[in-house]
Amino acid sequence: MNENCTQLWQRLSAALKPQVSADTFKRWFSAVELIDATDNSLTFRVPNNIYQFWIESNHMAALQAAIVTAFGGPREVRFSSPPGTLVQVAEDAAALKEVASDSPRDTKSVGSALGLNPRNTFESFVVGPNNEIAHAASLAVAQLPARTYNPLFIYGGVGLGKTHLMQAIGQYVWAKKKGAKVMYLSSELFINEFIDAIQHSNLVKFRKRYRQADLLLIDDIQFLGGKERSQEEFFHTFNTLFDGHKQIVLSSDRPASEIANLEKRLVSRFEWGLTAELQPPDIETRMAILRKKARTMQIKLRDDVFEFLANRIRTNVRRLEGALMRVASFASLSGKELTQEVVEHLLKDILQEEARHSVTIEQIQRRVAEHFDVRLADMTSKRRPANIAFPRQVAMYLARELTKASLNEIGDAFGGRDHGTVLHACKLVKKRMHEQDSLRQTISFIDSSLQR
């Protein structure tokens, strides 16, 4: 509590005491601190949220009356609780990461000032067939903002690098273009800011801030779904920026058309520029990621450890890096030789989690049956008309590709067929996929829906 606030609080207490009973004052107000005072608002720190709830519900009239007596006019009253209790949304939102265009451009401070992680650059991004397009598009956007793809819409699952690419664009533009105003934030922050602006009726300031950006990066845009007014506000921001030839980059965990309760006009705008998908990395890319990460962290591991990690952790790059970190720190702390058993033991929980997400034969059968509109029972039945046999073969092929089950196990799961049948099915499907694009698409669609 600074001196000024202390004095103000004394004046306010003096005015408040006659308004409430002595017990009330002692119980509720003696623990309150005035931490910020401006001409139109007062912020009080309270020990926990019961103070806020109770004062707001019961003593607000008395408090306001005291404020008028002490300061000659009403003030807006805010409360702040220490972390761990309820914190007002409005105050969170104030922490927006915005950059004034004239602050010093020293690259080290870029990250923190923008709210960007300095490690997330194009250099540190491992490119593989799974993310080639997204990477190329991001680079193009970073080099020539608003010229090539506007907006750029990046989507993909958890931990596949959406945020990394967005932040890389932000830092690239920031470093290369003097005076560019870069804004990076999550859509949740946008919504909170907007709510705050409505509450304190300073929408004009809010709009100005966003509509002056040269590059607007919004992460996790799917959270806009169902927030009608925020969507409307964002729609106008989008149009202003787009018409002013400013670059917009959005990321989401699903395609724009699949975001629930997102207005059509926004969906169509999101699909206007380029949509780039990030897919889970293949084994080679995972190896490359691990090696690159190991190099930057300056750790040395045996090749078979890399292989083991890349093989067992398939879905999520973040998890892959976490596993590497854990293995590396164990190695450096204990100095023990890392064998496969040790690694397996170390990563027990991660591997279990990973296994939980792995696909079972039953899921494959169900999804394939659903896709081809045959009954689940047909997957295991002895009947063999072409319209049933072929989906069954597709399911066997997928089971071979996506699970660790042996040919025999797969055969058993499909109504006790022998391994030769399964092998034949795999070969046949593979051959047909070569010949027919449509089949390849169908299978990759089923595959990706199973991985989700």
Add this chain to the structure above:
Amino acid sequence: MKFSVTKEKLLEGLQQVQNVVSTRTTLPILSNVLLQANGNEVHLTTTDLDVGVRGSFEAQVEKEGATTLPARRLFNIIRELPSSEIQFDVDGKNTASIRSGQSFFKILGLPEEEFPPLPKFEGAKVVTIRQKDLRDGLRKTSYAISTDETRYVLNGVLFSFKENKLTLVATDGRRLAMLDIELEFPRSHEADIIVPTKAVTELQRLLAEDGEVKVSMGSGQIAFDLNNTLLVSKLIEGNYPNYKQVIPSEAKERVTLERETFLNSLRRVSLLASDKSNSIKLNFSKNNIEITANTPEVGEAKESLPVAYKGRDLSIAFNPEFLMAPLRNLIEDEVFLDLIDEMSPGVLKIQTPFLYVLMPMRISA
């Protein structure tokens, strides 16, 4: 799946589970009830993903199986059926044929695989409570739950398991109800959890006079196992406010009141409390309380209530609804009202560990 059952049993079974059925239309499967026939029982399950209920009824099962059917529609049909014998036959495409007397209905269902399974509670902490205790406890506290969604931690009842006691707390910032239930459980089971309003409401409907309820606490989830019915719910995340801060430490005056007499007087007088200020005034004097209410341009009401009161003269105003709510939900004949002064909260108590803190309204003029 094929079974026959009496109308009464089926209706009773559906009534237990149908309140949970989701009103959200985004996931059609959530407006369905899952029926699973095995042995001589049919299990019924409904969920809205926050709260789920599983019950069962006896039936003559001819062919085991499972399907899901639209819950409200099914309930409406069963209720109107003319005869007490009902035959249920569900084919492989989840189409249910219902026969009863001269009536025949065919309703289209969805496959059971689409129905979200209820969470599992393996390795959860389990505490056993007498159903009657929990039912009374919730009845005496749950009316004080906040409906203000911005204070989401208050949108439920706090279950605080501490020192061989379960403390139930509900508050909305103007009043607070609290009750203790004596229980035995290991130290390791101590926990503070917030059970959301919907689960509390459903639980109150399911709890009976006899028997016990097994409470399993998992991470972020809770299950109440009432012998043949199971209720599971997500918990409200967050810290419940430190409610002890609200409870006044000492009382200056105490008055003993006959609950029903007091409630009836309040109810009569409150007819003349205006919607706007909505306050009712209690004027305490020697061996008497005068209860008054007045609304400008409408009129006024006054009623005297002889009581044993020896304290100083005192006037205090309360929101009549907030004062009547606990009186309606308590079952004791006698209640105690503790007061400090006009501006300090009143506390309603009974012989057993319960208290209700109520903030007074400001008396204007």
